[in-house]
Amino acid sequence: MTLSQDHKYSHRKKNLWAGILFGLGFVAFIDETIFHQLLHWHKFYDRSTTSAGLISDGLFHAFSWFATVGGLYLVADLMRRRAFWHKMFWGGKLLGGGGFQLYDGTIQHKLMRLHQIRYHVDILPYDLIWNITAVIMIIAGLLLIRSARNDSIRANGGETLAL
Amino acid sequence: MHYDQQHLPPALQILVGIIAFSGAIGYLILMIRTNRVRRLKHWPGRRLFFWLSGTLSAMLVFIGPFAEAAHHDFRIHMAGHLLLGMLAPLLIALSAPVTLLLRALPVPAARRLTKALRHPIARFYRNPVTASVLNIGGLWLLYATPLFQLMHHHLWLYLLIHVHVFAAGYLFTISMLYIDPAPHRCSYVFRTIVFICALAAHGILSKSIYADLLPGFPPDQVREGAMLMYYGGDLVDLVIIILLFHGWYRDTAPRHSYQKIESS
Numbered sequence: 001m002t003l004s005q006d007h008k009y010s011h012r013k014k015n016l017w018a019g020i021l022f023g024l025g026f027v028a029f030i031d032e033t034i035f036h037q038l039l040h041w042h043k044f045y046d047r048s049t050t051s052a053g054l055i056s057d058g059l060f061h062a063f064s065w066f067a068t069v070g071g072l073y074l075v076a077d078l079m080r081r082r083a084f085w086h087k088m089f090w091g092g093k094l095l096g097g098g099g100f101q102l103y104d105g106t107i108q109h110k111l112m113r114l115h116q117i118r119y120h121v122d123i124l125p126y127d128l129i130w131n132i133t134a135v136i137m138i139i140a141g142l143l144l145i146r147s148a149r150n151d152s153i154r155a156n157g158g159e160t161l162a163l
Numbered sequence: 164m165h166y167d168q169q170h171l172p173p174a175l176q177i178l179v180g181i182i183a184f185s186g187a188i189g190y191l192i193l194m195i196r197t198n199r200v201r202r203l204k205h206w207p208g209r210r211l212f213f214w215l216s217g218t219l220s221a222m223l224v225f226i227g228p229f230a231e232a233a234h235h236d237f238r239i240h241m242a243g244h245l246l247l248g249m250l251a252p253l254l255i256a257l258s259a260p261v262t263l264l265l266r267a268l269p270v271p272a273a274r275r276l277t278k279a280l281r282h283p284i285a286r287f288y289r290n291p292v293t294a295s296v297l298n299i300g301g302l303w304l305l306y307a308t309p310l311f312q313l314m315h316h317h318l319w320l321y322l323l324i325h326v327h328v329f330a331a332g333y334l335f336t337i338s339m340l341y342i343d344p345a346p347h348r349c350s351y352v353f354r355t356i357v358f359i360c361a362l363a364a365h366g367i368l369s370k371s372i373y374a375d376l377l378p379g380f381p382p383d384q385v386r387e388g389a390m391l392m393y394y395g396g397d398l399v400d401l402v403i404i405i406l407l408f409h410g411w412y413r414d415t416a417p418r419h420s421y422q423k424i425e426s427s
Binding site for chain 2: 044045047049054055057058059061062063065066069070073076077080081
């Protein structure tokens with residue numbers, strides 16, 4: 001076992017959280033740039049928004065900035081410790097991004113009626129694609145995380161490690 | 164909605180100009196004087212730039228055509244608030260005025276100043292929670308109550324609110340970023356949590372203004388102003404977030420270099 005692997009396996013949680021935070025921030029960023037600003041599909045504000053929706057949107061929007069910047073600084077920290085772990089990071093990224101997209105597509109869009117994906121169209125296909133993509137991302141993320149964990153168990157001589 | 168108050172009386176505009184000008188000259192003099200002292204480190208020129216651009220952005224809000232237009236147009240009013248309440252405080256905090264003052268003051272006076280900074284009252288105001296409530300809470304009061312309408316009818320109220328917006332913005336910035344000496348420090352985690360709540364409250368207020376606050380103003384102007392508040396606030400706060408996390412990153416640097424271990 002090389003020393004660099006040792007660093008990486010001793011920073012499992014940090015790699016996972018860097019991915020989750022960055023993934024969440026990244027999806028929120030894509031949502032804002034592509035769907036709000038470029039396509040103008042999403043509305044800044046929809047009259048049907050509940051107050052819970054307004055609060056949830058405010059908190060998630062604020063949190064996504066911190067998650068993006070914080071996730072990247074965690075990556076920088078892992079790099080300087082020679083402990084960056086691509087597989088675990090990508091697993092976390094897909095999980096965080098998919099998790100946020102699913103929350104946005106179900107709770108925020110549908111339950112809190114924040115805004116719809118697009119207006120003046122049949123919304124069902126949009127909702128389906130949105131949320132199915134989210135579920136696929138979550139599943140792929142979980143599989144990657146499991147595989148990364150197995151790698152680390154193997155590298156540690158089959159010893160089970162609490163993640 | 165009409166405005167009784169066209170703009171700030173010329174005498175007050177001149178006064179604001181004098182304050183800003185003497186501030187700029189004062190900073191420059193202190194910088195040059197302390198740079199002559201050999202035992203002190205050289206004062207970075209970028210801090211002078213921060214100070215000058217900070218004062219300029221604050222001054223813009225009170226003086227000249229920009230100030231006048233802000234009374235007629237909600238979008239420009241909001242742009243002014245971003246300058247006065249967010250950008251100017253950040254730039255001035257980055258110019259580290261307290262550190263410069265401490266360098267320049269004779270030792271007994273500098274001691275008195277640091278003692279004042281350590282005072283419980285200073286501690287109370289510098290707490291991120293207090294600073295956030297004063298900052299964002301003040302904005303809620305301004306836009307969600309008739310205060311905004313009243314402000315345009317009473318000069319003293321106009322001045323009070325604008326001074327508050329700047330002071331609260333500065334307090335908020337220095338409660339998050341410790342550029343000048345900060346005797347009572349809060350942890351990065353605590354500052355981050357409070358900051359998220361403050362930014363969220365700012366965003367929620369922007370969308371509330373967009374939705375239905377400030378009736379009586381041209382709706383398109385109010386909506387555009389609210390969006391400016393939302394995205395402009397994001398932009399300035401993003402800079403503060405990066406600086407905050409950069410400090411965190413620096414403070415948690417590993418004690419030994421990993422490169423050395425691997426090559427040995």
